[in-house]
Amino acid sequence: MTLLLLIIGSLIFLVVLSFGVEAMRQRPTAPTALYWAPNIPIQTTVIGGNTIRYIKTGKGPPLVLLHTLRTQLDIFEKLVPLLSKSFAVYALDYPGHGFSNIPKTDYDPDLFVRTVEGFLDKLDLNGVTLVGISIGGVISLIVAANRNPRVKKVIAINPYDYAHGMGIARGNGWAWLTFTLAKVPVLGETVMRLRNRFIEQRILQGGVANPEAITPGFGEQVRASGLRQDHYRAFLNLLRHAHMWDEARQRYGEINLPVFVIYGDRDWSRQEERRRTVQAIPGAKVETVANGGHFLSLDQPEHLADLVKSFTGAKASQATKLSPDDRV
Numbered sequence: 001m002t003l004l005l006l007i008i009g010s011l012i013f014l015v016v017l018s019f020g021v022e023a024m025r026q027r028p029t030a031p032t033a034l035y036w037a038p039n040i041p042i043q044t045t046v047i048g049g050n051t052i053r054y055i056k057t058g059k060g061p062p063l064v065l066l067h068t069l070r071t072q073l074d075i076f077e078k079l080v081p082l083l084s085k086s087f088a089v090y091a092l093d094y095p096g097h098g099f100s101n102i103p104k105t106d107y108d109p110d111l112f113v114r115t116v117e118g119f120l121d122k123l124d125l126n127g128v129t130l131v132g133i134s135i136g137g138v139i140s141l142i143v144a145a146n147r148n149p150r151v152k153k154v155i156a157i158n159p160y161d162y163a164h165g166m167g168i169a170r171g172n173g174w175a176w177l178t179f180t181l182a183k184v185p186v187l188g189e190t191v192m193r194l195r196n197r198f199i200e201q202r203i204l205q206g207g208v209a210n211p212e213a214i215t216p217g218f219g220e221q222v223r224a225s226g227l228r229q230d231h232y233r234a235f236l237n238l239l240r241h242a243h244m245w246d247e248a249r250q251r252y253g254e255i256n257l258p259v260f261v262i263y264g265d266r267d268w269s270r271q272e273e274r275r276r277t278v279q280a281i282p283g284a285k286v287e288t289v290a291n292g293g294h295f296l297s298l299d300q301p302e303h304l305a306d307l308v309k310s311f312t313g314a315k316a317s318q319a320t321k322l323s324p325d326d327r328v
Contacts, residue, residue, distance in 0.1 A: 015186065018193035022232070028224040030099040035217040036077035047118040050101040054092035054119070058084030061312070062125045065091040066116065066136030068207075068295065069160070069168070069238060072098025074221045075133065078301035086314040087129075092119055096234035098225050107238035109135075109245055113142050120150045129153045129312050133297060134160040137261075138248045141281070144259065145251035155260045155308055158294050161249050162273040165242025170268040171206020171294070174199055182239050192232040197223060207295040209266045214298060252280035259284045260311045264292025264299060285311070 030053070034040055040057045055073060063083060067075045073091035083089050093100040094112050105111060116139055120128060128151050130140035137156030144154045160167055169176040178199065182188040200223055205211045225231065259281050263274055265288050278286045287307065292299045308314075 015190050018190045022193040025227050027229055028227050034074070035221065036074065037080065045119070045122050047115050047122060050095045050103050050115070052092055052095070052100045052115065052119065053098055054090060056088065056090050058087055058089045060087040061127060061129065063087040063089050063129045063131060064120070064125070065089065066130065066132035066139055067091070067097070068134035068136060070097070070235060071222055072225055074098070074218055075295060076297050077215065077218060079297045079305060082301060082305035083308060086309055090123070096231070096238065102228060102230045102234050106241060107234055108241040109138070109142065109248060112139050117143060117146070117148055120148070126150050127152045129155065131155040131157070131308060133157040134294060135245060138245050141255065141259070142248050142251055144257055145254040147256065151257065153258045153312060155262065155311060157262045157296050157304070158264060158267045158269065159261065159277055160245050161277055162246060162269055165239070165245055167268040171203060174202040175206045178203060179239060182236060188236055192236055195226070195232065200226070207293055209264065209291045209293040209299050213295070218298070249277060249280050252277070253282065255281055260307070261286045262296065262304070262307060263288045264294065264296045265290050266293045268294050
């Protein structure tokens with residue numbers, strides 16, 4: 001009985017402590033310039049009542065970049081300069097991510113799909129190539145399945161449509177522990193309020209093949225956005241709806257436009273999960289990139305840029321032909 005009371009008392013103490021830690025956090029101000037490209041203006045627009053941060057740079061056919069869960073448009077810091085020579089490149093922060101609004105709502109796939117389709121409508125973009133990583137890849141595929149007339153092609157990078165939303169826990173031990181606990185009521189909120197720089201850095205490293213691929217600027221911006229008021233609640237809500245991303249595969253058979261699926265060889269997805277996704281998409285083209293993790297735009301930006309250019313018909317700087325050994 002004494003041990004039980006001690007455990008209960010310790011848990012209550014941690015819960016109370018976590019509220020104090022969260023209340024004392026210094027809230028960041030939204031950056032007025034991109035740390036990686038200060039000459040690219042940061043813009044905002046309102047989609048579905050939410051203020052959305054986005055950027056536009058370059059000239060050419062429109063290409064819209066969609067980031068992973070928990071990150072933001074800065075995940076394309078290395079890719080945007082390579083693509084802006086051939087495209088008008090757009091990238092946005094989803095609701096509850098980066099420095100877009102954090103609405104009190106359910107962070108299910110429908111919210112993100114509505115936001116992206118609303119973005120295309122608001123900016124009146126046509127002939128668009130959607131390029132998305134992780135949930136960004138799944139969002140792109142759902143938009144294609146919706147037969148959105150503004151979209152011409154889709155490139156889905158490491159689409160996050162497996163493991164009932166727990167693929168992120170495969171990154172490393174820190175990710176497994178954090179996101180397993182996050183699913184437990186009360187305990188999950190406590191863990192998120194007690195989040196710290198060390199653990200966040202280790203979790204990010206689980207998304208790349210080479211830890212040095214995560215630049216200091218990217219790590220700092222992801223941490224800063226996570227310190228915003230109510231961010232952790234939105235992220236927990238996203239995690240608790242993450243199993244719904246698996247359901248998107250049921251829509252893939254409705255896609256009737258060109259799709260290119262790209263995997264990093266060290267992505268969290270397993271071979272059978274990759275084959276299942278590719279086989280569900282009519283006529284999908286597929287390639288696996290060596291030495292690439294889930295955050296492929298950080299690990300292999302040059303290779304990825306060449307693949308995007310090749311698939312869209314833009315000039316690539318190196319050969320990107322598929323070989324049998326590269327196929328999933």
